[in-house]
Amino acid sequence: MEKLIEVFNLGGLPTAPLDSFLELQEDFKKSDPDKLSKLQMLIITRGFKYAFKAWQDSDGKLWIIDAHQRRKALLALRKSGFTIPEIPYEPIFAADKKEAVEEIAAYNSEFATRNPDTLLFKKYNIDSDTLQRFNLGYEVKTTDFGQLSPLFAQEHESENVQEDATDFNVPASEDTVIARPGDIWLLGSHRLMCGDCRSKADITALMNGQHADLCVTDPPYNVNYEGGTEEELTIQNDSMENDLFATFLRQVFSVMFAVLKPGGSYYIFHADSEGENFRASLRKAGFKIAQCCIWVKNTMVMGRQDYQWQHEPCLYGWKPGAGHQWNSDRKQTTVWNFDKPQRNAIHPTMKPIALMAYPISNSSTPGQIVLDIFSGSGSTLMACQQIDRICHAMEIDPKYVTATIYRYRAMFPGQPIRLVRNGELLDVKQTADMIADQNKVIQ
Structure with a gap:
């Protein structure tokens, strides 16, 4: 009996064979074997529900922005005898490969650990100010949620907007x-x-x-x-x-x-x-x-x-x-x-x-x-x-x-x-x- 991984395409996204997706993150992440095993088990038991995010270059090649660990999990499952249908992906716009790498920084996966010695961003001349926007390499301040209570009770700005007092017709x-x-x-x-x-x-x-x-x-x-x-x-x-x-x-x-x-x-x-x-x-x-x-x-x-x-x-x-x-x-x-x-x-x-x-x-x-x-x-x-x-x-x-x-x-x-x-x-x-x-x- 064929062992088939069920792939869901919930948004009607474009699809491509698994081998069409290329790695772009190089040494940015270190795979965690335990997390990767858990991810494989999730895919087997619940199907594959999360589309890749990919950038397509001028030659038509698809480079993964977010889903590197999912790709590794799917490759491992295929090696174990599972059939992997085409994978849906969300196209991510980037002007060039440098901008695509910046997008990788924005999508910081939970299924792997960041390599503190990565050379990826240095290679593409991405400065610390850009990385700071994504909380990479910087301490994230602990939020006191008690201070956020006004955010859950403020009057909405649009509530005082007035409609027309005069009836109009077009010319x-x-x-x-x-x-x-x-x-x-x-x-x-x-x-x-x-x-x-x-x-x-x-x-x-x-x-x-x-x-x-x-x-x-x-x-x-x-x-x-x-x-x-x-x-x-x-x-x-x-x-x-x-x-x-x-x-x-x-x-x-x-x-x-x-x-x-x-x-x-x-x-x-x-x-x-x-x-x-x-x-x-x-x-x-x-x-x-x-x-x-x-x-x-x-x-x-x-x-x-x-x-x-x-x-x-x-x-x-x-x-x-x-x-x-x-x-x-x-x-x-x-x-x-x-x-x-x-x-x-x-x-x-x-x-x-x-x-x-x-x-x-x-x-x-x-x-x-x-x-x-x-x-x-x-x-x-x-x-x-x-x-x-x-x-x-x-x-x-x-x-x-x-x-x-x-x-x-x-x-x-x-x-x-x-x-x-x-x-x-x-x-x-x-x-x-x-x-x-x-x-x-x-x-």
């Missing part, structure tokens, strides 16, 4: 649309561009030489959504063939990856029916997927399916290369209960401001830059204004950019609004006159 006709492609609107300290987030030129203009600390965005769901209001609003790029939509997402997330700082987190709202495309595209762009959060709405959304939708998933993760930021306590869960807007007159999938403020508060600090590459109704920008973040937002549709401008002016009447058009900065008065001429947007 009813082209002659009431004040935004044009290429415009960059300066709303207080925020930047809102009418442009295409797939365009490196547009995203470069939006970021203005800066990098984002966090990305919170709500891409098209590819469900051909049409708003339920009398305006019957639609969304660009919301009805594509599967392959085209996958390509679209890869383009978007690759650009997003380029402008997000290492360690910068992201939150991506999406449709459950397109979850596979979103996850695969994020991984191909180089991002780590950590969790999936669920926005639970107070009422269902009527549709044609058997079960009416009352939730939206939101993927959470970060860009590898540095530790990600967590700015909240340990009580937050993956279930987010926020009432949906009573009207979606600005955008068909309009999000409540408080909903957008919640993850922003958790994964950034005041003064940091929050990127939204599918701004839509502008809820991310409105949230940033209220919790002291700086929003850099992109929206391809001029009518939604226009609606966001009027929405911002109504919510924050004392804030200056200026416009950069064709490389020329209009002053506050010129911009105000342009807005006043089209004062038909607010109903």
Whole structure:
């Protein structure tokens, strides 16, 4: 009877034969025979459930970042007569082999002992400051958990966020649309561009030489959504063939990856029916997927399916290369209960401001830059204004950019609004006159 090790692929990850994975840690770890035996027994009795983390170089070779001891355990089991199926692995982004070795320092395995005489980091010129981030070779201070009690009882920053007091409609006709492609609107300290987030030129203009600390965005769901209001609003790029939509997402997330700082987190709202495309595209762009959060709405959304939708998933993760930021306590869960807007007159999938403020508060600090590459109704920008973040937002549709401008002016009447058009900065008065001429947007 064949002795087969059961391998679980819980996340639908890519797989490769065991021999495809190469060692990178060299002399960094010393194997402990007792721990290795325990690991083999765990694999035999419970199956192999933990994917490798691997970096793929320019030649297509897979180098292990985390799982060196698991690989040794599997090789030993195979030598003992067990059959080992292909192993799932999580791709880890690294610019080169040096950066890949830094990732090894970040993933410090419990199944082996660090070799105090290792030459690995010296070989790749990785300095002590970098290693200190991972507590390698340094004393770890004992934490007094009594001092952490405020972390379990503090008021959440998003609790005081206000929703709109004014009802809006998008511009009813082209002659009431004040935004044009290429415009960059300066709303207080925020930047809102009418442009295409797939365009490196547009995203470069939006970021203005800066990098984002966090990305919170709500891409098209590819469900051909049409708003339920009398305006019957639609969304660009919301009805594509599967392959085209996958390509679209890869383009978007690759650009997003380029402008997000290492360690910068992201939150991506999406449709459950397109979850596979979103996850695969994020991984191909180089991002780590950590969790999936669920926005639970107070009422269902009527549709044609058997079960009416009352939730939206939101993927959470970060860009590898540095530790990600967590700015909240340990009580937050993956279930987010926020009432949906009573009207979606600005955008068909309009999000409540408080909903957008919640993850922003958790994964950034005041003064940091929050990127939204599918701004839509502008809820991310409105949230940033209220919790002291700086929003850099992109929206391809001029009518939604226009609606966001009027929405911002109504919510924050004392804030200056200026416009950069064709490389020329209009002053506050010129911009105000342009807005006043089209004062038909607010109903």
